[in-house]
Amino acid sequence: MLRDPTFIGTVQDVHGATITVELSNDTVTGLSFVRGEGYRIGQVGSFVRIPIGFFDLYGVVSQVGAGAAPQREQEQRVYGNRWITVQMVGEGERSGRQFKRGISQHPTIEDRVHIVTEADLRGIYGAGEPDDFVAVGHLASAESIPALVNINKLVTRHSAVVGTTGSGKSTTVAGLLNSLSESSHYPSARIVVLDIHGEYSKALSDRAAVFRVSEDATKAQKALRVPFWALSFEELTALTFGKLGDDNGAKTAAIADAIVQLKKDSLRNQPREGIDETRITVDSPIPFCIHQLWLDLYRREHQTVIAKPGGGQDELEPAYVLDANGQPAQLGDAMAVMPPAYRTVKTSGPKDQQINWSRSPEPLNLRQQLAGLASRLRDPRMSFLFNPGDWLPDVDGKTKRDLDTLLEEWIGGQEPITILDLSGIPSSILNDLIGALLRILYDAIFWARNLPEGGRHRPLLLVLEEAHAYLAKENSGAAATAVRRIAKEGRKYGVGMMIVSQRPSEIDSTILSQCGTIFAMRLANDTDRSHVASAASDNLKGLFEMLPILRTGEAIIVGEAVSLPVRTLISAPSLDKRPDSADPCVVVPGNKNEGFDGPAGWSQGRDPSNYPRMVKHWRMQNPHIFVQERDMEWIVTQSSNISRFAYDTDSKVLTVEFNSGGMYNYFDVPEAVFNDLRNAASKGQYLAQQIKGNYRYARA
Numbered sequence: 283m284l285r286d287p288t289f290i291g292t293v294q295d296v297h298g299a300t301i302t303v304e305l306s307n308d309t310v311t312g313l314s315f316v317r318g319e320g321y322r323i324g325q326v327g328s329f330v331r332i333p334i335g336f337f338d339l340y341g342v343v344s345q346v347g348a349g350a351a352p353q354r355e356q357e358q359r360v361y362g363n364r365w366i367t368v369q370m371v372g373e374g375e376r377s378g379r380q381f382k383r384g385i386s387q388h389p390t391i392e393d394r395v396h397i398v399t400e401a402d403l404r405g406i407y408g409a410g411e412p413d414d415f416v417a418v419g420h421l422a423s424a425e426s427i428p429a430l431v432n433i434n435k436l437v438t439r440h441s442a443v444v445g446t447t448g449s450g451k452s453t454t455v456a457g458l459l460n461s462l463s464e465s466s467h468y469p470s471a472r473i474v475v476l477d478i479h480g481e482y483s484k485a486l487s488d489r490a491a492v493f494r495v496s497e498d499a500t501k502a503q504k505a506l507r508v509p510f511w512a513l514s515f516e517e518l519t520a521l522t523f524g525k526l527g528d529d530n531g532a533k534t535a536a537i538a539d540a541i542v543q544l545k546k547d548s549l550r551n552q553p554r555e556g557i558d559e560t561r562i563t564v565d566s567p568i569p570f571c572i573h574q575l576w577l578d579l580y581r582r583e584h585q586t587v588i589a590k591p592g593g594g595q596d597e598l599e600p601a602y603v604l605d606a607n608g609q610p611a612q613l614g615d616a617m618a619v620m621p622p623a624y625r626t627v628k629t630s631g632p633k634d635q636q637i638n639w640s641r642s643p644e645p646l647n648l649r650q651q652l653a654g655l656a657s658r659l660r661d662p663r664m665s666f667l668f669n670p671g672d673w674l675p676d677v678d679g680k681t682k683r684d685l686d687t688l689l690e691e692w693i694g695g696q697e698p699i700t701i702l703d704l705s706g707i708p709s710s711i712l713n714d715l716i717g718a719l720l721r722i723l724y725d726a727i728f729w730a731r732n733l734p735e736g737g738r739h740r741p742l743l744l745v746l747e748e749a750h751a752y753l754a755k756e757n758s759g760a761a762a763t764a765v766r767r768i769a770k771e772g773r774k775y776g777v778g779m780m781i782v783s784q785r786p787s788e789i790d791s792t793i794l795s796q797c798g799t800i801f802a803m804r805l806a807n808d809t810d811r812s813h814v815a816s817a818a819s820d821n822l823k824g825l826f827e828m829l830p831i832l833r834t835g836e837a838i839i840v841g842e843a844v845s846l847p848v849r850t851l852i853s854a855p856s857l858d859k860r861p862d863s864a865d866p867c868v869v870v871p872g873n874k875n876e877g878f879d880g881p882a883g884w885s886q887g888r889d890p891s892n893y894p895r896m897v898k899h900w901r902m903q904n905p906h907i908f909v910q911e912r913d914m915e916w917i918v919t920q921s922s923n924i925s926r927f928a929y930d931t932d933s934k935v936l937t938v939e940f941n942s943g944g945m946y947n948y949f950d951v952p953e954a955v956f957n958d959l960r961n962a963a964s965k966g967q968y969l970a971q972q973i974k975g976n977y978r979y980a981r982a
């Protein structure tokens with residue numbers, strides 16, 4: 283019988299999903315040729331096929347050589363190098379090759395084991411309706427085979443993208459989001475990105491609405507507003523009073539009562555559909571004036587009283603500080619966070635002149651917390667929360683706009699992607715804020731589950747960048763609570779998450795284990811690796827041992843969205859669609875005469891600096907540079923290689939855009955040279971002869 287070139291050995295041991303294969307004598311050399319293609323036999327991470335009847339079982343090689351041999355054989359040492367260990371992962375019908383995860387039958391002793399050829403792989407990975415799948419790259423072992431990811435599973439069963447800094451996580455996510463928001467395939471895509479470093483607005487500028495706390499209107503950013511009154515009581519107290527030091531719960535109860543009362547008043551002044559006064563709780567998303575709450579509580583703590591002139595025996599009135607005309611100097615102003623001025627306690631002198639603490643209602647001993655609240659209400663960095671524009675309740679609790687417009691902006695806008703750029707948010711409140719944002723979004727979708735706005739009709743994908751920053755393991759914070767809830771039940775209501783992190787071991791393992799699909803990129807740290815391996819649904823220790831040696835942009839994708847675990851080279855999106863996260867270079871290739879390949883670095887001359895501008899950006903708390911097109915007077919050319927150029931007289935920078943799309947800055951170019959270029963008959967020739975090589979340049 284002619285030898286089948288794909289045959290490599292026979293099954294000798296089956297232990298659950300782990301099987302041990304003894305290589306045949308012909309194959310221990312390591313290389314086999316099938317239809318002219320060479321295959322390395324038994325490489326860790328490669329696949330094998332075991333035909334059983336009409337089915338093919340598939341497995342992944344996890345160990346090769348002496349260690350893979352059964353104990354008995356290891357002792358003899360003779361055949362040590364002839365063994366491989368394989369983890370079974372799935373099965374498929376031979377005809378039609380419908381591939382399924384999991385196996386319904388086990389191989390047994392002496393079953394024949396084959397290498398999986400490119401043709402087999404194409405059958406496994408290339409399956410499925412085109413609209414259900416996106417290509418994220420190609421197999422690391424076969425460039426011609428695209429790595430397809432099932433979108434249904436990817437979005438609703440949650441996913442995680444993990445890897446060391448610089449392994450390519452953000453680039454992978456940007457590429458995925460680009461594919462998922464492709465309007466020709468997915469005109470109703472709905473994605474919200476929580477972007478704590480402000481990396482994504484550049485990558486997704488053509489299809490995302492960007493919300494930012496200190497928004498830059500010139501960049502078409504919108505203002506991020508999170509009305510405090512949409513928060514639950516617990517979320518709100520964390521962001522306002524902080525710790526109440528409440529022994530018997532009296533303070534909490536008193537504050538909650540006050541808020542319920544204010545919400546009732548507000549509803550009376552401005553009725554809202556879906557709720558009436560009797561059903562209001564402290565958590566109902568109903569506007570109330572927090573400034574008024576502060577003033578009421580301030581009075582309760584600080585008010586002093588004096589006998590009312592001409593009043594009865596026990597009639598008292600507030601003892602305000604009086605001005606020259608005998609009028610109260612400062613009654614207090616809620617919206618301006620201005621406290622009333624009271625006279626100090628005085629217990630000597632005639633009874634009607636005595637000044638005492640007001641004891642009705644009894645003070646709550648909250649002075650410190652109220653001072654904290656007042657300073658937060660005044661803090662401009664918190665105004666997105668306490669001073670949320672059209673959603674700011676006046677003292678009667680009335681607002682110009684309601685939550686519907688807020689939600690519509692976030693998850694119902696024209697663009698498929700919403701980027702909530704949280705880079706200007708004080709880190710002390712980031713956790714609570716993200717928790718509140720996620721809870722607001724999730725609650726809205728949860729209760730709208732049967733409506734067209736809900737997640738069942740139009741699923742929502744939440745992308746959580748740098749998630750370890752707020753999902754730490756022991757963290758009982760608001761963010762972890764919200765994410766845990768979505769991880770557990772989001773699937774049912776059409777809310778999926780993509781968790782991106784460089785420290786998977788710091789993420790709560792209940793969250794990580796709910797991620798049906800994992801994109802594991804280069805990951806050197808042992809603890810991180812074992813966390814990822816144990817979170818993955820497939821039993822694939824061997825595959826994860828490759829994580830430290832993956833190249834940048836390479837990922838092992840395991841889980842529900844891929845038919846088989848796959849080592850993939852992710853295709854990076856085009857340069858203008860990558861996140862703003864490229865590593866700075868200290869040494870940039872190139873030299874002084876010929877220019878440098880990329881911006882900045884120690885190896886090229888200094889760019890003109892402008893430190894006042896540096897301080898301006900710091901004060902604005904906004905890293906984005908906006909090059910206003912109209913400030914650059916472009917001169918368009920008919921040249922065969924230069925499309926247009928512009929000159930800045932202050933910095934003496936000549937900017938040239940080539941027809942190929944590249945744009946370069948030439949530094950320290952005298953104005954006369956620019957004028958000569960402008961007047962030159964052949965711009966391309968002048969540039970080549972007079973400018974290139976004479977002036978330092980760098981790609982813009």
Ligand SMILES: Nc1ncnc2c1ncn2[C@@H]1O[C@H](COP(=O)(O)OP(=O)(O)O)[C@@H](O)[C@H]1O
Nearest residue numbers: 447448449450451452453835852854863864865
């Ligand atoms: N698939 C890829 N192909 C080519 N370059 C990539 C790829 N993925 C990432 N890079 C590059 O690697 C660097 C780091 O990528 P980034 O996505 O920011 O990593 P991370 O988010 O994991 O820190 C960037 O300069 C990026 O352009």
Ligand SMILES: [Mg+2]
Nearest residue numbers: 451452453863
């Ligand atoms: Mg990143």
